[in-house]
Each structure stands twice: as C-alpha cells, then as structure tokens.
Amino acid sequence: MTSAAEIPDTETVPEEPPxxxxxxRVAGGIPExxxxxxxxxxxxxxxxxxRGANTVSSDELAVCAxxxxxxxxxxxxHLGSYGIRGVGYDVEYLVYQVSxxxxxxxxxxxxxxxxxxxxxxxxxxxxxxxxxxxxSAILDxxxxxxxxxxxxxxxxxxxxxxxxxxxxxxxxxxxxxxAGAAQVVCDRLVAAGVTSILNFAPMVLSVPDGVxxxxxxxxxxxxxLAFHAQRRFAERFGQESDSVAEA
Amino acid sequence: MTSAAEIPDTETVPEEPPxxxxxxRVAGGIPExxxxxxxxxxxxxxxxxxRGANTVSSDELAVCAxxxxxxxxxxxxHLGSYGIRGVGYDVEYLVYQVSxxxxxxxxxxxxxxxxxxxxxxxxxxxxxxxxxxxxSAILDxxxxxxxxxxxxxxxxxxxxxxxxxxxxxxxxxxxxxxAGAAQVVCDRLVAAGVTSILNFAPMVLSVPDGVxxxxxxxxxxxxxLAFHAQRRFAERFGQESDSVAEA
DNA sequence: GTGACTTTGTGCATTTGTTCACAAACGACG
DNA sequence: CGTCGTTTGTGAACAAATGCACAAAGTCAC
Ligand SMILES: NC(=O)c1ccc[n+]([C@@H]2O[C@H](COP(=O)([O-])OP(=O)(O)OC[C@H]3O[C@@H](n4cnc5c(N)ncnc54)[C@H](O)[C@@H]3O)[C@@H](O)[C@H]2O)c1
Ligand SMILES: NC(=O)c1ccc[n+]([C@@H]2O[C@H](COP(=O)([O-])OP(=O)(O)OC[C@H]3O[C@@H](n4cnc5c(N)ncnc54)[C@H](O)[C@@H]3O)[C@@H](O)[C@H]2O)c1
Numbered sequence: 001m002t003s004a005a006e007i008p009d010t011e012t013v014p015e016e017p018p019x020x021x022x023x024x025r026v027a028g029g030i031p032e033x034x035x036x037x038x039x040x041x042x043x044x045x046x047x048x049x050x051r052g053a054n055t056v057s058s059d060e061l062a063v064c065a066x067x068x069x070x071x072x073x074x075x076x077x078h079l080g081s082y083g084i085r086g087v088g089y090d091v092e093y094l095v096y097q098v099s100x101x102x103x104x105x106x107x108x109x110x111x112x113x114x115x116x117x118x119x120x121x122x123x124x125x126x127x128x129x130x131x132x133x134x135x136s137a138i139l140d141x142x143x144x145x146x147x148x149x150x151x152x153x154x155x156x157x158x159x160x161x162x163x164x165x166x167x168x169x170x171x172x173x174x175x176x177x178x179a180g181a182a183q184v185v186c187d188r189l190v191a192a193g194v195t196s197i198l199n200f201a202p203m204v205l206s207v208p209d210g211v212x213x214x215x216x217x218x219x220x221x222x223x224x225l226a227f228h229a230q231r232r233f234a235e236r237f238g239q240e241s242d243s244v245a246e247a
Numbered sequence: 248m249t250s251a252a253e254i255p256d257t258e259t260v261p262e263e264p265p266x267x268x269x270x271x272r273v274a275g276g277i278p279e280x281x282x283x284x285x286x287x288x289x290x291x292x293x294x295x296x297x298r299g300a301n302t303v304s305s306d307e308l309a310v311c312a313x314x315x316x317x318x319x320x321x322x323x324x325h326l327g328s329y330g331i332r333g334v335g336y337d338v339e340y341l342v343y344q345v346s347x348x349x350x351x352x353x354x355x356x357x358x359x360x361x362x363x364x365x366x367x368x369x370x371x372x373x374x375x376x377x378x379x380x381x382x383s384a385i386l387d388x389x390x391x392x393x394x395x396x397x398x399x400x401x402x403x404x405x406x407x408x409x410x411x412x413x414x415x416x417x418x419x420x421x422x423x424x425x426a427g428a429a430q431v432v433c434d435r436l437v438a439a440g441v442t443s444i445l446n447f448a449p450m451v452l453s454v455p456d457g458v459x460x461x462x463x464x465x466x467x468x469x470x471x472l473a474f475h476a477q478r479r480f481a482e483r484f485g486q487e488s489d490s491v492a493e494a
Numbered sequence: 495g496t497g498a499c500t501t502t503g504t505g506c507a508t509t510t511g512t513t514c515a516c517a518a519a520c521g522a523c524g
Numbered sequence: 525c526g527t528c529g530t531t532t533g534t535g536a537a538c539a540a541a542t543g544c545a546c547a548a549a550g551t552c553a554c
C-alpha cells in the first residue's frame with residue numbers, strides 16, 4: 001500500500017492519440033494494478049523454471065500466482081504478445097520479458113537508513129538481493145553501531161548519506177528509522193537525488209512531485225485483518241447486517 | 248509519476264446477499280479501499296490528539312493522512328455521520344468510531360511463527376502492541392532458540408503451536424519462517440482455528456475459504472519502485488514509449 | 495433572529511480494474 | 525491440406541474507486 005501522492009502527476013503525460021477504447025492504459029502503458037502483480041508472476045515463473053517447466057499455460061501460472069487466469073492474460077498482454085496459442089508461454093522468455101518490464105535487467109542500488117532491529121533484518125536478508133537489487137550501504141545515527149558488519153555491508157554514520165548516494169548512484173532509499181526521524185531522513189534522501197523510497201516508519205511522508213514513496217506498515221496490515229476478523233465474528237453471531245444499510 | 252497502488256491482498260471471498268445497486272458496498276458495509284485507509288486516518292487522529300486538537304476538519308485530516316479530502320469524507324461517511332457541519336470532526340469521538348469500525352475496541356492476540364531476524368524484530372517492536380494487539384507467543388523450530396527472551400515473550404518450540412493458540416484464543420497468526428516452511432505452518436495455524444494470517448514469507452499461501460491472508464513482501468515493493476524509477480528514467484531520455492507500448 | 499460563512503455528506507460523472515466469453519491462432523495428427 | 529483440440533488475446537459488460545461540485549446543515553457575530 002502506498003500512501004504518498006496519488007497525484008496524477010502531469011509531467012509529460014503525453015496525449016496518446018486515442019489508440020482505441022482502451023480503458024486502463026497509463027502513461028507507461030501498464031496499469032498500476034498490473035504492475036503490482038508482475039512481481040508475483042515473476043516469482044511464480046522462477047519457481048516453475050526451477051521445477052523444470054519449459055512452458056506454462058495461463059491457467060497453471062494463474063494458480064501458482066493465486067489469481068484469475070483471465071486477469072493474468074490481460075496483465076501479460078500489456079507487456080506484449082508473448083504467448084503461443086494452443087501452447088502457453090515459454091517460461092524462460094516470459095521471465096525475461098517480465099523482468100525487462102519491471103526494470104530488473106539493470107541493477108538497482110539500495111541504501112538502508114536505520115540499523116535498528118528492522119534495518120538489520122533487512123540488511124541480513126539475502127532474499128531480495130538475488131535479483132536486481134544490491135544493498136550498497138546501511139546508515140545509522142548511533143555512533144556505537146558504526147563499523148558493525150551487517151550482512152554484506154558495514155554500518156556507516158548517517159552523515160555520509162549524501163556521499164554514499166552519489167558515489168553509488170543509489171536509486172532506492174529504505175527508511176527504517178523511528179517515525180520521528182523519518183521525514184528528515186526522507187528530505188535528505190530526496191535532496192541527494194533519490195526518487196524511490198520505501199518507508200517502514202509509521203508515518204506519512206511528504207515528498208515533492210516526481211518522488212515515488214511506498215510504505216510497508218505492519219500495524220495497518222494487522223488492523224485490516226482485525227476488521228475482517230471482527231466482521232466474520234459478528235456474522236457468526238447472527239448479527240445480521242440487516243438491510244444494506246442505506247444510511 | 249508517483250504511483251500509489253493500494254493492493255488488496257485479501258483472499259477471502261465476502262459472502263454477500265445480492266445486495267443490489269450500490270456500487271462500492273461490501274458485506275460489512277465498508278468498501279475494501281476504505282478499510283485500508285482507516286488505519287491511516289486513525290494514526291493521523293492520534294497524532295492530532297497528542298498535539299492537543301479537539302476538532303479537525305476533513306481538509307486538515309486529509310492533509311495529515313495524505314489523501315484527498317473528498318475521499319476522506321466519503322470514507323468516514325461509511326462509518327456513520329459523525330461530523331458537524333461548519334465545524335469538523337471531534338477528534339476523540341472520531342478516534343473511538345474508527346477504532347470501533349476496525350474492531351480495535353477488543354484486544355487481539357498475535358502469535359509469531361519464526362524467530363529469525365524478522366520474527367525477532369517484530370517481537371521486539373513495541374509500536375503495534377500499543378493499541379489493540381498483543382503478542383502472546385513466538386515460536387520456532389530451532390531448539391537452540393527456545394527459551395530465549397524476545398521482547399515481551401520467550402521463544403517456545405513450534406510443537407506448542409496448537410496449545411498456544413487454543414489457550415490464548417489467538418486470532419492472528421504471523422508467519423516469519425522461510426518460504427519452504429510457510430505453507431506447512433499456515434496449514435497448522437488454520438487447523439488450530441486461526442482465520443487471520445499475516446505472511447512475510449515470499450510465497451503464495453493457499454488457504455480454505457473463510458481464512459484471511461495478507462502478505463507483506465519487500466521484494467514486491469522494491470520491484471514496483473524499480474518499475475516506476477525505470478519509467479521516469481526512460482522518459483527523461485526521450486525513450487518514446489511508442490515502439491515499446493504497441494508491438 | 496438574521497445573515498454571512500464554514501464544512502459536511504453525497505449525487506454524479508469519470509476513471510480504473512475485473513471478469514466473462516469467444517474468435518482467432520496455433521500445434522498435432524492423419 | 526484439412527480438421528481437431530487447445531490456449532491466447534481481447535471486446536464488452538460489469539464492478540469498484542475516485543474526485544468534483546454543491547445543497548444542506550451547521551456555527552458564529554451581532
Ligand atoms: N521492528 C519491526 O518489526 C517494525 C515493524 C513495523 C514498523 N517498524 C518501524 O520501523 C522503524 C524501525 O524499527 P526498528 O524496530 O528497527 O527500530 P529501532 O529503534 O530498533 O531502530 C531504529 C534505528 O534508527 C536509528 N536512527 C534514529 N534516528 C536516526 C537518524 N536520524 N538517522 C539515521 N538513523 C537513525 C537508531 O539509532 C536506531 O538504530 C520504526 O519506525 C518502526 O516503527 C518496525
Ligand atoms: N528479514 C527480512 O528483512 C525479510 C524481508 C522480506 C521477507 N522476509 C521473509 O521473512 C521470512 C523470515 O525471514 P528471516 O530473515 O527472519 O529468516 P531467518 O532465517 O532469519 O529466520 C527464519 C526462522 O524460522 C525458523 N523456522 C524454520 N522452519 C520453521 C518451522 N517449520 N516452524 C517454525 N519456525 C521455523 C528458523 O529456525 C528461523 O529461526 C522469510 O521467509 C523471508 O523470506 C524477510
């Protein structure tokens with residue numbers, strides 16, 4: 001879920017000549033909802049590839065990814081026409097195409113700010129380094145943490161933020177500081193040229209146009225679960241939601 | 248383009264009596280998209296309350312929450328009519344109403360399975376205990392971790408899963424094991440009666456109807472950021488999407 | 495009490511996303 | 525080469541979410 005800006009962002013949204021009655025085409029050509037699912041497909045494809053599959057039908061892949069197969073086909077159709085009718089998709093080729101669409105054919109450099117419990121867990125985590133992402137630094141303001149090795153890097157002091165970013169052409173900043181420090185850190189990241197930020201601090205960051213913020217918020221997830229759990233619970237006790245409450 | 252995808256990860260199928268013409272009404276009476284934002288409003292309200300605000304207008308609150316004010320009003324209108332025209336909303340009262348809608352007036356018991364880097368960070372994290380959620384146990388299969396104190400609890404062996412759940416009437420299970428173990432753990436949670444699961448393992452869990460799974464997936468977030476970053480990058484270099492988009 | 499001003503709540507048009515269902519495209523096979 | 529079964533890609537219907545714009549409902553000053 002993302003908080004920041006759902007601002008249509010008028011920068012260079014070229015007036016596509018009405019290429020048809022297409023409803024969902026966004027500037028980049030791929031609807032947001034589709035973009036959010038591509039990584040899931042990609043993971044499913046890797047799993048299938050490891051299992052030795054050469055081709056896969058939309059039905060199979062849909063099951064692996066946990067979605068409707070029509071949705072899957074429509075999603076993939078936004079990347080191009082890479083399937084073979086009567087056969088399915090070539091797994092390896094589709095991996096390549098999805099990766100390319102997501103921008104994973106290049107390597108992305110990631111800097112983590114905040115080497116607390118969470119920041120350390122992230123830096124230790126090998127799982128997302130595997131493809132396309134590389135942790136180039138982890139920073140903290142606590143001098144006692146500086147120099148400590150974590151995963152592939154060593155903690156550096158947060159004063160080095162700007163130099164770390166420019167010298168590594170960091171593309172993605174991860175904020176794992178307490179909420180109180182998050183906006184300041186964010187501002188510094190942006191000032192240093194970072195335009196993609198993943199925020200773990202439980203607060204709404206404000207950023208200028210052109211900067212992309214996504215957030216991961218544990219509390220929110222739990223609260224959403226609680227809502228549904230409560231609803232199931234109430235239903236079970238005959239708390240019939242009588243009419244469709246028209247208020 | 249700043250993007251914001253609010254991806255409903257829910258896998259439950261809300262049973263609805265063929266309600267009728269209303270567009271967005273879901274069974275509980277509150278649209279999914281609204282439910283996902285209520286926690287954000289709630290946090291903003293707490294911040295305002297701490298700051299001493301007695302009332303707040305939809306415009307102010309919208310700014311704090313990072314959303315459009317019309318959206319905010321429509322969201323809140325699903326809970327009831329709790330504003331005062333010409334004045335705004337009473338902060339304290341709205342906190343109560345939102346909390347109640349989310350099911351936070353009762354306490355939820357949480358069990359974490361997997362006491363690795365992530366599980367430990369979660370258990371140490373005080374932030375989401377504050378309101379409504381309480382960690383009742385953390386479990387692991389590694390005997391060398393058993394007995395180790397983490398945050399408010401002590402690691403217990405995963406064989407105790409069923410007893411921990413029933414004796415604490417655990418409502419929410421958090422999976423922080425490697426992907427390979429996630430489905431097995433999930434099945435055991437479900438068998439023990441858990442119907443709300445938060446999954447950190449990078450894989451699609453399959454669960455029976457009536458069980459609600461949400462996932463938190465770092466890789467996916469990074470990949471979505473990469474997509475947008477790539478697009479911004481390509482735009483800046485006049486890489487006209489023409490050839491890419493059609494084809 | 496009256497009028498000016500503020501802010502909510504919502505009808506409605508628009509946009510975005512999902513699902514169905516089927517023609518067209520393809521391989522296989524005789 | 526033609527026929528058959530399979531699977532894609534997509535038009536079209538449907539559903540959900542968004543954002544505008546404004547009437548209704550309130551406060552406040554006097
Ligand atoms: N741990 C979790 O499971 C969890 C879950 C959800 C959200 N979060 C959020 O993630 C963030 C980090 O959580 P945590 O558990 O790692 O906290 P933590 O207190 O363990 O770590 C925070 C770290 O940030 C450093 N820091 C503080 N100010 C800084 C600054 N200006 N620049 C650089 N570093 C700075 C601190 O020195 C500390 O090492 C918090 O905002 C928390 O609310 C954590
Ligand atoms: N650490 C991160 O930043 C991060 C980020 C994204 C996703 N994840 C995912 O979260 C999960 C946990 O990550 P981690 O870094 O804590 O891994 P980890 O290896 O540090 O910890 C995993 C723990 O699970 C335990 N475990 C294994 N099988 C078990 C079972 N059947 N029952 C109970 N416990 C079992 C292991 O003993 C270990 O302690 C992984 O799936 C990982 O992919 C982690």
